[in-house]
Amino acid sequence: MLRSEPDLAGCCVSCTHVDSGFCAALFRACRAQSALPRLNQQFFSVRAGQQIKCQSEARDDVLVLCSGWAFRYIQLSDGGRQILRFLLPGDIFSPAAIFAKGMSFSAKALTQVQVSRLDGEEVRKQCRADELVMMEVFRSLGDNGRASYELITVLGQRPAERRIAHLLLSLMRRVAVDGVVQHHRYPFPLKQQHIADAVGVTSVHVSRVLALFRDRKILTIAEGRLEVTDLAELERLAALN
Amino acid sequence: MLRSEPDLAGCCVSCTHVDSGFCAALFRACRAQSALPRLNQQFFSVRAGQQIKCQSEARDDVLVLCSGWAFRYIQLSDGGRQILRFLLPGDIFSPAAIFAKGMSFSAKALTQVQVSRLDGEEVRKQCRADELVMMEVFRSLGDNGRASYELITVLGQRPAERRIAHLLLSLMRRVAVDGVVQHHRYPFPLKQQHIADAVGVTSVHVSRVLALFRDRKILTIAEGRLEVTDLAELERLAALN
DNA sequence: CCGCATGATTAATCCAGGTTATATCGCTGC
DNA sequence: GCAGCGATATAACCTGGATTAATCATGCGG
Numbered sequence: 001m002l003r004s005e006p007d008l009a010g011c012c013v014s015c016t017h018v019d020s021g022f023c024a025a026l027f028r029a030c031r032a033q034s035a036l037p038r039l040n041q042q043f044f045s046v047r048a049g050q051q052i053k054c055q056s057e058a059r060d061d062v063l064v065l066c067s068g069w070a071f072r073y074i075q076l077s078d079g080g081r082q083i084l085r086f087l088l089p090g091d092i093f094s095p096a097a098i099f100a101k102g103m104s105f106s107a108k109a110l111t112q113v114q115v116s117r118l119d120g121e122e123v124r125k126q127c128r129a130d131e132l133v134m135m136e137v138f139r140s141l142g143d144n145g146r147a148s149y150e151l152i153t154v155l156g157q158r159p160a161e162r163r164i165a166h167l168l169l170s171l172m173r174r175v176a177v178d179g180v181v182q183h184h185r186y187p188f189p190l191k192q193q194h195i196a197d198a199v200g201v202t203s204v205h206v207s208r209v210l211a212l213f214r215d216r217k218i219l220t221i222a223e224g225r226l227e228v229t230d231l232a233e234l235e236r237l238a239a240l241n
Numbered sequence: 242m243l244r245s246e247p248d249l250a251g252c253c254v255s256c257t258h259v260d261s262g263f264c265a266a267l268f269r270a271c272r273a274q275s276a277l278p279r280l281n282q283q284f285f286s287v288r289a290g291q292q293i294k295c296q297s298e299a300r301d302d303v304l305v306l307c308s309g310w311a312f313r314y315i316q317l318s319d320g321g322r323q324i325l326r327f328l329l330p331g332d333i334f335s336p337a338a339i340f341a342k343g344m345s346f347s348a349k350a351l352t353q354v355q356v357s358r359l360d361g362e363e364v365r366k367q368c369r370a371d372e373l374v375m376m377e378v379f380r381s382l383g384d385n386g387r388a389s390y391e392l393i394t395v396l397g398q399r400p401a402e403r404r405i406a407h408l409l410l411s412l413m414r415r416v417a418v419d420g421v422v423q424h425h426r427y428p429f430p431l432k433q434q435h436i437a438d439a440v441g442v443t444s445v446h447v448s449r450v451l452a453l454f455r456d457r458k459i460l461t462i463a464e465g466r467l468e469v470t471d472l473a474e475l476e477r478l479a480a481l482n
Numbered sequence: 483c484c485g486c487a488t489g490a491t492t493a494a495t496c497c498a499g500g501t502t503a504t505a506t507c508g509c510t511g512c
Numbered sequence: 513g514c515a516g517c518g519a520t521a522t523a524a525c526c527t528g529g530a531t532t533a534a535t536c537a538t539g540c541g542g
Contacts, residue, residue, distance in 0.1 A: 074394045077482050082394040099376075100383030105390060135340075141382060142341030148389035149346060153315045153323040155396035156441030160499065191519070200397030205499055207521060241318050401529065432489070446529055448491055 021090035022136045023064055023116070026123070029130035039126075042117045052107040052115065053093060060120035063093040068113030069189050072105045073197065083198035085147060086110070086190075088174055095140040098123060111189045153240055155200055163199035164209050165237035168219065168226065188226035262331035263377045264305055264357070267364070270371035280367075283358045293348040293356065294334055301361035304334040309354030310430050313346045314438065324439035326388060327351070327431075329415055336381040339364060352430045394481055396441055404440035405450050406478035409460065409467060429467035 030039055043066065046052055052070060053063060065087050072084040072093070084105055087093065096103050098120065127134040147170070154166045175186045192210070196203040213219050218230045218237075228234060271280055284307065287293055293311060294304060311328040313335075325346055328334065337344050339361065368375040388411070395407045416427045433451070437444040454460050459471045459478075469475060 074390065074481070076394075076398055080398045082397045084390050084393055096383050096386045099379040102383060103387060103390075138340040141386075142337050142343060145337045145382075145386065145389070146344060148386070148393065149315065149325050149344075151393050152325055152389065152396060153317070155393060156323045156438075157317055157321045193519085197397075202500060203520090204501080204522090207519095208499085211521075240315065434489080443530060444490085445492090445531080448489095449529090452491075 022092055022133075022140060023066075023090065025130070025133045025136040026118075026126060029126050029133045032130070039122055040119045043114060044117065045112065045114045046109040048109055048111050048113075050109050052109055052113075062098055062118045062120055062123045063107075064116045064118065065089055065091045065093065066114040066116050069110040070107055070113050071110055071194070071198075072107050074105050081197045082200070083194060084151075085144065086171060086174075086198070090178070092137075092140050095137055095144060098127070098137060110194065150240060160199065160201045160205055161209050161212070162237050163201070164195060164206065165213075165218075165234055166240075167195060167199055169234055169238040172226065172228065184228040184231065186226045186228075187224065188221055189224055263333055263374075263381060264307075264331065266371070266374045266377040267359075267367055270367050270374045273371070280363055281360045284355060285358065286353065286355045287350040289350055289352050289354075291350050293350055293354075303339055303359045303361055303364045304348075305357045305359065306330055306332050306334065307355040307357050310351040311348055311354050312351055312435070312439075313348050315346050322438045323441070324435060325392075326385065327412060327415075327439070331419070333378075333381050336378055336385060339368070339378060351435065391481060401440065401442045401446055402450050402453070403478050404442070405436060405447065406454075406459075406475055407481075408436060408440055410475055410479040413467065413469065425469040425472065427467045427469075428465065429462060430465055 026039070067089050070087040070091075070093070072087065074082045074084065076082070087107070092098075093107050093115075094103055094105075123133075127137060150166070150170075154163050158166065171188070171190075172186050175181065179187075192206045193203045196206045199206075201209075210221060216230070216233070218233050219226060219228045221227075267280070306328050308330050311332075311334075313325040313328065315323050315325065317323070328348070333339075334348050334356075335344055335346075364374075368378060391407070391411075395404050399407065412429070412431075413427050416422065420428075433447045434444045437447045440447075442450075451462060457471070457474070459474050460467060460469045462468075
């Protein structure tokens with residue numbers, strides 16, 4: 001399952017994000033250094049539903065999602081689960097963990113995924129050496145921070161319908177950044193239970209709300225795809241201001 | 242209201258946190274450089290309830306809370322408000338804004354506060370020059386990230402009683418870090434409305450829950466102080482696992 | 483002293499969303 | 513073929529917390 005990738009030219013070759021994001025910056029930085037610093041990078045794949053990184057893991061690596069969808073979450077002992085953030089290709093599993101220890105959440109594959117594992121110390125070295133690599137880490141931290149504060153606001157101040165609208169719109173926008181989207185149809189691998197755990201309602205109620213969205217011709221989720229038919233209304237529901 | 246502080250020795254002199262935290266690291270770094278880089282630091286004070294930094298502000302400074310309590314929040318157009326984080330002396334108002342732009346929340350003084358304003362570019366220079374200053378920024382980012390994820394989990398998965406317990410315990414612990422606390426009595430300047438806006442319930446319900454806590458002899462809030470009488474029970478309610 | 487504002491308390495009523503249960507529709511494996 | 517399972521749908525019922533409103537305590541300026 002775990003295959004080494006000693007060829008630098010092959011760095012992130014299986015990643016669809018060689019031209020932007022963290023991997024791209026890292027790749028560029030490595031090439032710029034003629035000394036061929038050979039990142040000790042490994043790839044591995046995980047099946048849908050499997051855990052990727054558990055809360056107690058003490059290893060100092062940096063994991064980057066290469067393909068597929070995953071999510072960060074916190075598992076409660078009473079069976080509840082809070083999904084903190086969905087991860088798309090190019091996302092770092094735990095950007096904060098690169099420089100500060102103590103983040104404690106788990107991650108799980110939503111679909112079949114490919115993950116790249118980098119050595120923490122090597123990544124930090126590249127951050128110090130190359131301003132752009134560092135900036136990518138900061139961008140990632142900033143995005144996550146902004147998304148966290150939006151989620152807090154949505155969870156604290158909005159009813160279920162608007163929470164779900166906000167989640168769907170956020171995901172749509174992130175998906176649309178890379179990858180061509182046609183006719184407002186987006187790949188959407190989440191089950192209703194994932195939506196439920198992300199916005200803090202039961203899956204029964206998610207089903208109710210999605211039925212409502214269907215009736216009101218706002219959007220439809222079917223066969224792993226999300227089709228938006230009334231973007232303006234969705235944006236109105238998702239709006240935070 | 243705005244007084245300049247040209248004397249380096251006076252840097253953070255009015256701050257109670259010269260011996261730890263961000264200001265301390267910065268102070269040490271400045272002293273270590275014999276070139277006397279003179280941080281362009283200004284102090285100002287803000288009365289309770291006044292805004293400190295609004296969402297649209299484009300200035301590139303770093304604000305640090307020197308004394309008093311403040312909080313970050315997002316204002317909704319329908320009158321709702323989500324408090325994102327309470328700030329104690331030594332806290333940076335927006336650590337993420339030092340290196341990444343685009344964070345959009347406001348901040349308000351909860352009590353009368355003293356704030357230190359540093360030039361963003363100078364802070365970044367110190368970060369590059371001194372590893373410890375940089376580490377302080379990362380520690381701050383890490384703390385905020387962890388707190389955000391805890392808050393998301395609490396808001397998404399816990400009923401009002403446990404949300405409030407979690408908030409009170411978190412604040413207690415932060416207050417206890419610096420400043421001697423006697424007999425489980427903590428300074429507590431929040432009004433019930435602040436608790437309400439932080440945990441996403443109405444102030445009416447906060448009053449009910451606090452009455453319940455009083456009846457069950459868990460804790461009492463009175464005269465700007467929080468007195469904990471059953472810490473074990475409070476911890477049980479606040480627990481996330 | 484009164485008049486007023488701010489915050490806390492408490493009660494009555496209502497509803498969003500939880501809970502529980504049952505049914506349907508693919509799948510996959512046998 | 514069908515048994516079993518995961519995901520979705522939908523209905524009946526119940527409750528945590530919202531809403532509204534009335535009351536009370538406190539402090540403060542005149």
